Amino acid sequence: MPLSQPMPDGFAAKIAALNNFEPATAGFSPFIIAGEPLGWLGSETADLLQAQGFIQPHDAGYALVPGFDTDAARRSEGLRLAAEAMQADGRMGGFRDEPYRVCAGWDQPDIAVLDRRAIPHFGIRSFGIHLNGVVETATGLEMWIARRALDREVEPGKRDNMVAGGQPADLSLMDNLIKEAAEEAAVPEALARQAKQGGIITYQQVEPVERLKHDTIFTYDLFLSEDFVPENTDGEVGQFERLPIAEVAAIVRDTDEFKPNCNLVIIEFLARHGLLEVVA
Template identity: 25%
Template sequence: MPSTALLPDPAHLLACRARLNHQAQQLPPAGARPVTLAGRVGGWITPAAQAAVAGLPGVHVEPEAVHVTAGARRSLDTVLEHMAQALNQAGLIRAWRNESLDVVAEGQRLACIERGAMRPLGLLTQSVHLNAWAPDGRLWVARRALDKSTDPGLWDTLSGGLVAAGETCATALLRETYEEAGLPAMMLDGCGPLRTVLRMHRRLPDGYQVENVLLADCVLPAGVVPVNQDGEVIEFRCLDLAGLWSCLEGGVFTLEAELCILDSLQRRLADPVAQAS
């Protein structure tokens, strides 16, 4: 475990966390309207997306909100599928992934939709991240591929990604960790439970990011070296605390990774004998 003497002082950590939290809490884009799904509030649709889906069956654009409803001959999944296709045809989806995510409104899962349509509609997503520590207190970090549609080339937690439709957060973490770092589930037996770091609200070029950021910590066995499997990571490093803090101050991490790393550092400073909680 790292010595707390090597960590920044608590006040500095709190100040950094407050600055990042401010960046992660932004109002919806100008002109965005709330989206209701089957009568439940669930998103923030951009003006361009409103124009692309207006007139589709099941889509009702009103001055105060855009309402999405099922019908006698169409399911909510079908309505959302047509909305995603319209957004794609209008050039509003940055990358069509052929991956479905759950659509959740007011805490209830209602349907699923193409991943690329989540931001234009401002729908809630869930991301899982892993901070993987070496036994000597260094932290493994991963550099994102240069062809990633979001934050290309920036540094990240060892593994992380969005929870797919019908998938539990724990399962998503295991899947992402194998795909991005080549680590099987057996190496994560000592992984701490997932915890919520924050709910992010951020304006992005393709819409509005509303996302629960969840994080777990683990200590990898000595000698374990991550190996990427899916082409989404181009480099791994195992940083000591001095190097880690230098990178944090240099702005080379994604915002989500910075928040996750600071969360782990704060927890370790508060309880330096904890292993992976």
């Protein structure tokens, strides 16, 4: 997320909070799959998986054992079984039945697929889309902000972007945006297709139980009419509110009200539109 404008301290702190991964000090080792370093394993996770025969030492890290590292189907099977071993050990919750790609980058071929729940436990890169719902008014830009439902497993009650979702293995970015926009904000397909891609955000955040979120977010902007009101249809959002962009920026800069990765999405929006100093 290259920036040409000065970064106010409050924004810089939000970026730093999601980029706290230092392999040497965090106790992680590279995880080699199909000959490529595609993930990171914490020391206790590596010990468990090596003891159960899923991985073996490889240079300065670990690799999937050759019996599972033959083709995409076998890699997917080996990773699933390794994830089930982590579940049996109490290190991971139940699968979410959402297959994610295992690959070196968005434009690289799939090496395997793995359930969304397991991705950060292997330190494997994941992808997602976030949509800024923006309204141009006579007094300036305003942005639709979601409030996550209180029963959400992740960050209940936190503020969120109008639409956001992880990227399934079997959908294009636009198809996923259309699906998520319909479910989360009742945006018609024809309107969702008017969204313009903004930027690409990547971060690496260490979480408890040796989880590493190595996430890439594709951001989109959708400029909406003043009479459009989003309506949630899947139960993930408790409410929506439309706020002046200066107020949104102040909330990001000065509080912890937003789901952490949404802070980065809004900061990236502000940077692209020359608005980093809108609350300074």
